Amino acid sequence: MLLSGTVVVDAGTTIEDGAVVTEDDRIVAVGERSKLLERYPDHERRAFDIVAPGLVGGHVHSVQSLGRGIADDTSLLSWLFDHVLPMESGMGAEAMRAAAELGYLECIESGTTTVIDHLSVHHAEEAFEAAIELGIRxxxxxxxxxxxxxxxxxxxxxxxLGETERLLERYHGSADGRIKYAVTPRFAVSCTEACLRGARELADTHDDVRIHTHASENPEEVETVREETGLRNVHWLDEVGLTGEDVVLAHCVHTDESERELLAETGTHVTYCPSSNMKLASGVAPIPDYLDRGINVALGNDGPPCNNTLDPFTEMRQASLLQKVETLDPTATPAGTVLKMATLNGARAAGFERVGALREGWKADVVGLSTDAARATPVHDIRSHLVFAAHGDDVAFTMVDGEVLYDDGEHVGVEADRIRMRARELAANIDGTRR
Known part of the structure; x- marks a missing residue:
């Protein structure tokens, strides 16, 4: 397939009248449109205003999709223990499947092609099966x-831990490597030392497995960990083995100097979730400082009950604006930096190679966007437009691994109306968690 338009190769490179050529699951050429039309005359052709890399959701909770809006105006621990965990505990396999499908539908139709997904305690296989079926990475x-x-x-x-290993052995590397496993402790507050050390052992005994957990999101959480362990959160995680290049820590809002040094020294990845941190009044993560230290920072939406959307474009806008307000520096987290968080940095955190940019030989994860809207007129700078003006509903085309999943407002090969209808039915039967 030959996809033409203004091509965003990566966060720093664009081609005004360009094209991307895909064959099977790979990008085989990127360059000027006229030259590629001559080289590939027989390829199916599609034209968009913007052709960009698929975005990466560096921390999402797909299985919380049925709880969108159930826990507004609460702080983290109340939100979690009074609302979201009761919802999860009451969800059977059918509800988990419907929630995951709904979450992945939203991701795909708004340009997210890869997710790091923090599931739930039970019925995780339903989300794995949904991801395989719907085609997301x-x-x-x-x-x-x-x-x-x-x-x-x-x-x-x-x-x-035994169930984790069973799921890992079943799903890690499935769908031709499109699906991989992350050992996923909820957070230090709800996990014993044995559990956390066991998570590290599982990751170490299997190739290319990541660890994904929450850390230092809220002052009350940080204080709880300190009272139980005598250490601040990141230091405790390091003590039990949960730092390093294979670890993705969501949030990291409340860290001190020594913790930030540790994150940098160990190569631990951080995922920034600005909308969630704002809605739960958790605080503002020190993202410019992390980036200055060389810490890899990805971007995530978190879950629908604390966002309430999985739109990556909305998250990019919030990511930049919040840091400008916090630092009183208009140059903080410019558009190119945020776009890199949402693409290459996210792919690096997720541990997927050759994902996050449109380059020859890389995976064919591509989105096409329209600028046929008043807020997209004019477009002086593509990166500025994508971060500050674009919305998920501007996405007209989504391809993952060379497969077209979304085209001209329609999901391909998926009964999207059925998924949405079933999700509404099951959400209506969730035990009321709104207090």
Missing amino acids: GRLGKVLMDKNSPEGLQEDTDEA
Whole structure:
């Protein structure tokens, strides 16, 4: 397929009248449109205003999609223990499948082609199957919770780790490598030391497995960990082995100097979730400082109950504007930096090679966007437009691994109306968590 338009090769390079040529699951050529039309005269041709790399959701909760809007105006621990965890504990396999499908639909139709997905304690296989079926690229993991957890979610440590290994062996590397595993403790508050150390052991005994957890999102969480362990959150995670190049920590809002040094020294990845941090009044993550230290920062939406959308373009806008307000520096986190967080940095955190840019030999994860809207007129700078003006509903085309998943407002090969209808039905039956 030959996809033409203004091509965003990566966060720093664009081709005004360009094209991207894909064959099977790879990009075979990127360059000037006229030259590629001559070289590839028999390829199917599609034209868009903008052709860009698929975006990467560096921290999402697809299985919370049925809870969109149930827990507004609460702080983190109340949001979690009074609302979201009760919802998850009441969800059976059918609801988990419907929620994951709904979440992936939203991602695909708004330009997200890769996710790092923090699932739930039970029925994680439903999300894996949904990801395989819908075609998204993902690093997924069953949640581990073996202390301080609600009835129905707290597990025996050995059983939880055993189920994790079973899922890992079944799904890691599936769908021709499009689906990979992340060992996923919920966070230090709900996991024993044995559980956290067991997570590290599982990751170490399997190739290319990541660890994905939450850290230092809220002052109350940080204080709880300190009271239980005598250490600040990131230091405790380091003590039990949960730092390093294979670890993705969501949030990291409340870290001190020593923790930031540790994140940089260990090569631990951080995912910035600005909308969630604002909505839950968690605070503002020190993103410019992390970037200055060489810490890889990805961008994530978090979950629909604390966002309430999985639109990556909305998240990019918030990511930049929040830092400008926090630092009183209009140059903080410019558009190119944020776009890199949402593409190459996210792919690096997720552990997918040759993903996050439109380059020859890289994976064919491509989105096409329209600028046929008043807010997209004029477009003086493509990066500025994508970060500050574009919306997910500008996406007209989404390709993952060379497969067209979304085209001209329609999901390809998926009964999207059925998924949305079933999700509404099941959401109506969730035990009321809004207090």
